[in-house]
Amino acid sequence: MFIINCPYCGERDQTEFTCHGEAHIARPEKPSEVTDEEWGKYLFFRNNPKGMHFERWTHDHGCRRWFNVMRNTVTDNIIKTYKMGEPRPEIPNE
Amino acid sequence: MSNQNRTTYGGKVDRNKPINFTFNGKSYTGYQGDTLASALIANDVHLVGRSFKYHRARGILTAGSEEPNAIVQLGIGARTEPNIRATEIELYEGLEAASQNCWPSVNFDIGAMNNILSRIFPAGFYYKTFKWPPSMWLFYEHFIRKAAGLGQSPTAKNPDRYEQKFFHNDLTIVGAGISGLLAALGAGRSGCKVLLIDENPELGGYLLDYDFSINEKDGKKWIKNITDELNGLSNVTILKRTTAMGYYDYNYLTALEKVTNHHSELSNTLPRERYWRIRSKKVILAQGAFERPLVFADNDRPGIMMASAGQKYLARFGVLPGKSVVLFTNNDHAYMTAYAFVKKGAKVTVIDTRESVNTKITEKCISLNIKIYKSYSIIKTYGDRKVNKIELQKVDKDQGQLIGEIESISTDCILMSGGWNPAVQLFSQSRGKLKYDLKLNTFVPDKLVKDQKIIGSNNGQFNLEENLNESYQAGFMLAKELNFNSVENIKWTGQEEIGFTHSDVEPYMLGKKKITQGSKHFIDFQNDVTAADIFLAQREGYISVEHTKRYTTTGMGTDQGKTSNVNALALMSHIHNKPVDEIGHTTFRPPYAPQTIGAIAGRSVNKLFDPERKTSIHEWHVGNKAVFEDVGQWKRPYYYPKNKENMHDAVKRECLAVRESLGILDASTLGKIDLQGPDTAKFLNMIYTNAWSQLDIGSCRYGIMCNEHGMIFDDGVTTRIGEHHYHMTTTTGGAARVMSWLEEFLQTEWLDMKVFCTSVTEQWSVLSISGPNSRVFLQDLTDINLSKESFPFMKFREGQVCGIKARVFRISFTGELSYEVNVPARYGKFVWEQFIEHGKKYNITPYGTETMHVLRAEKGFIIVGQDTDGSATPIDMNMDWIVSKKKEDFLGKRSFTRPDTIRPDRKKFVGLLINDKKTVLPEGSHIVEKALKQPPMKMLGHVTSSYYSPTLGHPIALAMLQDGLNRMGEQVLIPLMSGKVVEATVSDTIFYDKEGMRNNE
């Protein structure tokens, strides 16, 4: 049961949040111009790394904002939380 | 004779306060301070249950939460609880308990035949049985279920109240033995917020039962002094009778507090149990250790118990479990128990697996007349309901053989000690890593997780003085890390007569083949796993520790193998001749001990299980005998039966009233979202499949939302209220989902769009009036000009309705002339009642969701989630007209040209007319090409909606049908569960008023 540092509210219990899968998957600028394969990749393909993972969360029972989380899937340590629109952080050497 | 095994003095029971209880229907008396186990032993009751598989007679093995054998059915009726450890049940007046797992009685048990037939119950029995043909399994199931039950669940509703508490603090300490107490003292004196948890009714742990000294004074006095000081500290919370059950990430713990379980009278104010959810900055584990059984032939008879348990029964409860006692040990520490028993008049013989015992002990034993057999082992025990004799023989360690003459000793109690296993379950749950300690012959903590410490014997540290100092320091050092004032270190001294040290535990594992023959050497008492079973699992290839566990079921009982795991692993190591570290260990998972579901549920039961949402008009519906339907959390009127109408008749009457005159529906549950901002039109263009740029102020438009896969996920009407102001409606069930969907795209994709979404579902009551008389009816109650010219279909007007400021939408879900009147929720009931009163002359008829469904089906309007199932595009639903060809982009658009969505044979939305004009098809029925006697049959589609249409006088159905649009007029077959095959004709989806004249009136 994590403690998640909402970039807007601060540290809160995991029960207040929902995870929405991998982050930094941009919607194609012009969907009509991408191939079926590229569109399929956007729709269906996700990483499932053993280690550092970037994922989207919402603070549903709080500010209702979306933000990103960098989490190590092996230790479940949350390294960083950051606002939407901010760049993907560097993966630290652990 | 009562309490025949009670000592005349000593222990902490109050001999002036007798307590009456019954066990297996027989009455006994114990004393205040007893557990059920101590009271039973005091009354010379040793046979308390039958074992799980072989139904062997079993007694009381331990005196604590690790007990595998003495588990009982506690209480009767609705309060009865199975699998409760007699060793943990505090005695109360009127307590009723019974043995489990035995029929017809514990003394005469038919299942004990299994013991004799044990060759048909080898390890992996269940797996082997499952491999047989299913018909054989049916034969076995009956037999297994009857034999394998562990207690009975109550069948009546639980009358007790359970509560939950959330707790946030600096430091939680699990275990209030001497280590936990000193850590709490160190931290508590620093001023940090401490929670100290212990599963026992009394603080002090194992040292309550042994003689020791701290700073050269009586140790028990110290325990009292420390406890008193902690009780006086306002920053320290102490929870007794509380078991830490789970230890999760980020120092999150759950604990179960037994609040009134030990009371004979129910409390009106207190809950039965309280479930704690604890989040701590730091955690100290100080849970101590469990004594390890020795594995020898027939080591499971009643009267055989752990040495520390014997010590506890004697010291804590003043109960002498036997008068002619054999102590079987591989270490020095257990000799303290031999001394204690002699002091109370028992005759004690020691069988020590080791070749030498130190002189201090040897001399004391001589002085107490205790005979020691060195390098001996018990090789057999006797006694049906209680042990009465043992046989012993010398062990040649080098050869691994028994040598010399077999001797025998009469006895009424065997105390055994195989060393101690730190209680690492919680530590392991928290992802702490373990290592095998070759001196202690057990697993001890190795790598800790963040913000955690493990101290005392829980950490494999058994030296009293070192524990005192380390524990106190651990407490104040953690407080210091949290920036509390550090207290001064104190030097503690501590002494026990015989301390437990690493060097004197002999790795001792009987179970070599020659020794196992004939008798059973139990490893796991609760699940009846013997050394032979472990051997068998290895022979059959279940070598991984996880496989051995599942194949033999060792460690899988309600005790989670607290007494058995380490011995099983040690035996595996011995069999494979590999270090235990290489064998590894299984994963510990919560809960640490069995816990009630009631406590986990807490107050979230009955009405509080899930919130009920009611509209402001709800009371009127109740008063007018509506039958309700759950739609998500909403309670919606389903239909309003009059007199003794059944559902069919009520729905028929309601439908005809709408078509002929005037009906009224409470549509307040409809999701409503207020959208404002300069980019709202642009946003709607992306969210909906159709175009929104040209919508005038005061106009409504129907829209469909698709996900990026191109599948329909919600629909509704959105109205332009002002320049940058829109009112969106969603399905009742989809309101929250749509709100999140809008927010997701605004917050994650189109951060520059200026749109603000507010849920206003509960702010508006929606009264939908429908029928040819709705205009003439409503005109009398409003200042809005309702004429066809002034207020056409799909328009929106604001004005007064019944004197209340209202928003009126001219939209229709029934196909009739309709108005949706929105008033602030606090006026909903008032306006509704006005409508009912003024509508009498038009026979205004309230209708429910079923009538709404029938009327919309007659018109072929879809219900998202009923006619669609997340795999239908708008094109599949023949709604190409709502998919914009001009817009370059909107959510889902790109997917409409994916190979799968342009497949020509996709299922399409069609109508079905049933040929016999009678049968109402069950929704979900399959449509097939050819009806065969039994499946498989080629399926062409399925029925999504099906009703009897009162307007048309025959049944109608909507369906998804492969290539449906090219099958118009064709016959299809629908086989029913009954075997009957129904014939139907494929039609379009609009059954009534195909031209749509009625709602354009």
Ligand SMILES: [Zn+2]
């Ligand atoms: Zn927040």
